[in-house]
Amino acid sequence: MPNNALFYLTSNDMPLVSHADGIYIWDTTGRRYIDGCSGAITCNIGHNHPTVKRAMVEQLDKVAFSYRTQFESQVALDLANKMVDLTDADLQKVFFVGSGSEAVESAIKLAIQYFVAEGQPERSKFVSLRPSYHGSTMGALGLTGYEPLEAPYRSITIGSVKVPSPDLYRYREASVEEHIAAVLRQTEIAILAAGAETIAAIVLEPVGGASTGGRMVTRTYMEGMRALCDRYGCLLIMDEVLSGMGRTGAWFAYQHYGVAPDILALAKGLGSGYYPIAAMMAGKELVDAVGRSGGFMHGHTYAGNPLACATGLAVIDVMSSEKLVSNAAEQGAYLRRQLEQLAEKYDCIGNVRGIGLLQGVELVQDKVSKQPFPAAFNAFDRLTALAKGRGLLIYPRRCLNGLEGDHVLITPPLTVTASDIDDIIALFDGSLADFEQVAR
Numbered sequence: 001m002p003n004n005a006l007f008y009l010t011s012n013d014m015p016l017v018s019h020a021d022g023i024y025i026w027d028t029t030g031r032r033y034i035d036g037c038s039g040a041i042t043c044n045i046g047h048n049h050p051t052v053k054r055a056m057v058e059q060l061d062k063v064a065f066s067y068r069t070q071f072e073s074q075v076a077l078d079l080a081n082k083m084v085d086l087t088d089a090d091l092q093k094v095f096f097v098g099s100g101s102e103a104v105e106s107a108i109k110l111a112i113q114y115f116v117a118e119g120q121p122e123r124s125k126f127v128s129l130r131p132s133y134h135g136s137t138m139g140a141l142g143l144t145g146y147e148p149l150e151a152p153y154r155s156i157t158i159g160s161v162k163v164p165s166p167d168l169y170r171y172r173e174a175s176v177e178e179h180i181a182a183v184l185r186q187t188e189i190a191i192l193a194a195g196a197e198t199i200a201a202i203v204l205e206p207v208g209g210a211s212t213g214g215r216m217v218t219r220t221y222m223e224g225m226r227a228l229c230d231r232y233g234c235l236l237i238m239d240e241v242l243s244g245m246g247r248t249g250a251w252f253a254y255q256h257y258g259v260a261p262d263i264l265a266l267a268k269g270l271g272s273g274y275y276p277i278a279a280m281m282a283g284k285e286l287v288d289a290v291g292r293s294g295g296f297m298h299g300h301t302y303a304g305n306p307l308a309c310a311t312g313l314a315v316i317d318v319m320s321s322e323k324l325v326s327n328a329a330e331q332g333a334y335l336r337r338q339l340e341q342l343a344e345k346y347d348c349i350g351n352v353r354g355i356g357l358l359q360g361v362e363l364v365q366d367k368v369s370k371q372p373f374p375a376a377f378n379a380f381d382r383l384t385a386l387a388k389g390r391g392l393l394i395y396p397r398r399c400l401n402g403l404e405g406d407h408v409l410i411t412p413p414l415t416v417t418a419s420d421i422d423d424i425i426a427l428f429d430g431s432l433a434d435f436e437q438v439a440r
């Protein structure tokens with residue numbers, strides 16, 4: 001017997017998980033960690049929630065799985081209707097899948113099929129940002145703007161027209177307004193160069209997650225991207241796999257900018273880690289056009305299965321009854337103030353950004369020049385390991401283009417209290433002090 005048959009186990013000193021409750025997770029040696037990043041920014045309602053567990057068991061007692069071409073399920077209908085009620089946009093149709101990548105994949109395919117149905121089959125290209133992350137399946141990976149992930153598959157992914165993502169920390173223009181205008185100009189030039197009549201959609205994350213460490217854009221940028229879509233007749237797809245479902249202090253991050261997408265991809269917080277469930281939401285006109293042309297040629301076995309939908313419904317009920325969206329806004333603002341104080345204290349923090357309980361910290365070697373740490377220093381890994389050593393989980397991301405710093409995300413469950421945030425900040429403070437010792 002091999003003693004380690006797990007393909008993806010990357011480190012031999014990885015602790016074995018034992019159990020979890022609320023914002024805490026324990027390993028099998030009895031060590032407790034604060035889950036300061038909700039796993040992979042997923043466990044929005046915290047661990048071990050009795051309401052969700054009960055709903056899942058109740059559903060299991062009825063039926064765990066039924067197939068959507070044989071039965072409709074009431075929980076799937078209820079969840080879809082509830083999600084439509086949460087949006088204030090023209091997104092009246094919900095297509096369930098099992099992961100964020102599948103949600104993005106579905107959005108790609110819906111856009112393609114829509115334009116085929118509309119008699120514009122030449123619209124088959126996508127515009128996406130660099131850096132960005134849209135998932136690991138071939139279509140979603142093709143949109144992703146993150147070199148190490150893209151490179152091995154470049155010859156076989158669908159690819160996309162990559163345009164720069166706004167960077168409100170490192171921009172070179174004289175003001176944010178000029179930077180946004182420049183980025184929009186570059187995007188338009190790229191669309192025209194690719195052939196505007198061949199573009200199916202622009203795809204973007206309204207607030208960056210792992211890809212950009214919580215980078216925000218501006219309302220003007222969003223309005224500009226919407227205007228480009230309208231001018232050139234393509235769709236606007238927003239990837240809110242990470243930022244959606246309340247994480248940013250609004251049900252959906254697009255709401256902060258007042259600009260809505262034509263297609264929305266959701267995942268992580270929808271099932272909150274209790275069961276894999278993700279969704280694509282789209283306008284009725286889009287879906288009807290595809291329906292008239294023979295239906296959506298896409299789907300997965302587990303799509304919309306009763307157990308997944310019962311989980312999603314219970315998660316939304318908890319989010320609503322415990323007012324977790326407004327808690328994310330309130331505690332997120334508190335977390336942000338605390339992180340900004342740490343940024344004043346530590347030279348290695350170049351930038352704090354994000355919104356709600358999606359906060360990113362960019363690490364730099366020199367605060368004035370914004371010089372990143374050398375890639376070989378592995379700043380993202382070191383800080384994350386130091387925090388873990390103190391009992392705090394944070395989410396790391398290496399920046400490999402040499403132009404930006406590594407970053408970490410602080411994204412605790414949306415159930416956090418101010419006192420939980422004080423605990424997180426105390427541990428992060430200590431980890432930064434340790435980090436500065438090795439970095440200087």
Ligand code: PLP
Nearest residue numbers: 099100101133134135209241242
């Ligand atoms: N899109 C974004 C913005 C993400 O952050 C992620 C995952 O981190 C994905 C898509 C892919 O989701 P999944 O890992 O569930 O396939």
